[in-house]
Amino acid sequence: MSDGRLPQTEEPLRQWLPMVVLKFLVFLAFAFVLFETTVGLGERDLGSGRAWVTIAGMMGLLLLVGVDRLISLRFTTSGVEATLAESKSQALDEVGALDDQQVAAAARAQILEARSPDQVEGALALAIELNVHRVLVRVKEAIQKKRKAYVRYRPDPRALVETYQVACLDVKAGKTQATKANDYLWAYSYDRETIVSLRLGRVVGLELCEEGFDPAELMAAWKKEPEWNLPREW
Numbered sequence: 001m002s003d004g005r006l007p008q009t010e011e012p013l014r015q016w017l018p019m020v021v022l023k024f025l026v027f028l029a030f031a032f033v034l035f036e037t038t039v040g041l042g043e044r045d046l047g048s049g050r051a052w053v054t055i056a057g058m059m060g061l062l063l064l065v066g067v068d069r070l071i072s073l074r075f076t077t078s079g080v081e082a083t084l085a086e087s088k089s090q091a092l093d094e095v096g097a098l099d100d101q102q103v104a105a106a107a108r109a110q111i112l113e114a115r116s117p118d119q120v121e122g123a124l125a126l127a128i129e130l131n132v133h134r135v136l137v138r139v140k141e142a143i144q145k146k147r148k149a150y151v152r153y154r155p156d157p158r159a160l161v162e163t164y165q166v167a168c169l170d171v172k173a174g175k176t177q178a179t180k181a182n183d184y185l186w187a188y189s190y191d192r193e194t195i196v197s198l199r200l201g202r203v204v205g206l207e208l209c210e211e212g213f214d215p216a217e218l219m220a221a222w223k224k225e226p227e228w229n230l231p232r233e234w
Helices: 013-038 043-071 084-096 101-113 117-145
Strands: 147-153 162-173 183-189 194-199 203-212
Touching (some): 117 147, 162 194
Antiparallel strands (some): 147 203
C-alpha cells in the first residue's frame, strides 16, 4: 500500500543535454560575430565599430532569451503547448483540490522542481493515481455500509470543483472506445435525482455521511439485477 509519497526521479540526460548544447552553440555564434565585427579594426575604426559590437551583443542576448523560450515550449502534432510555467500553474491548481493533503504536498514539491512539461505531467498523474486509490477505498466502504457520501468532482481540469450528495453504487470501466480506458463511479445523485457516472480520476474527494440509503428503494424501477464489480451484501 502506498504511503502517499511521490518517488523522487532524476532528470534524464536526453532532457537537459540538448538545452546545454543549444545554448553553447548560440554562445559560439555570438562570440564569432563579435570577433568578426572587431577584427582588423584600428584605433580610428574602433569608435565607429562599437555601434556594431553593441548591436551584436543585443542580438546575442535576444538569441539566448529565444532559446529559453523555445525550450519551455513543447511542439506536438496539434501545435505548441503551454509553457512550462503555465503547465506548472495548472498542475498546482489541480493537486491543490485533492483531499489527500499528504499526496498534494508531495506532488506540489515535485511540480515546482520540474524542468519540463513532461515532468509536471508525470507528478500530476501520479498524484491523481494515489488520490484515486484513497477515493476507491471510501467508495467500497460507502457501498458496504450503505451510507450516503459527499463527492467533490471536477468535470474538467479547468472547471470548478462541484460538490453534491450521492449513493455510491459501483465502479465500472467506460463502455465506448473513448472512455473504456478510464474507470467511472456510478452513483445515484440526490441533487440531480438520477444515476450519474463520474470519471474516477476527476473525483478529488469523497466523504461518508452518517445518513444511510436503501438500495432496494434506489433500484425499485430497475428491470433486472445488475452485475456488480465491487462486492457488497445487498
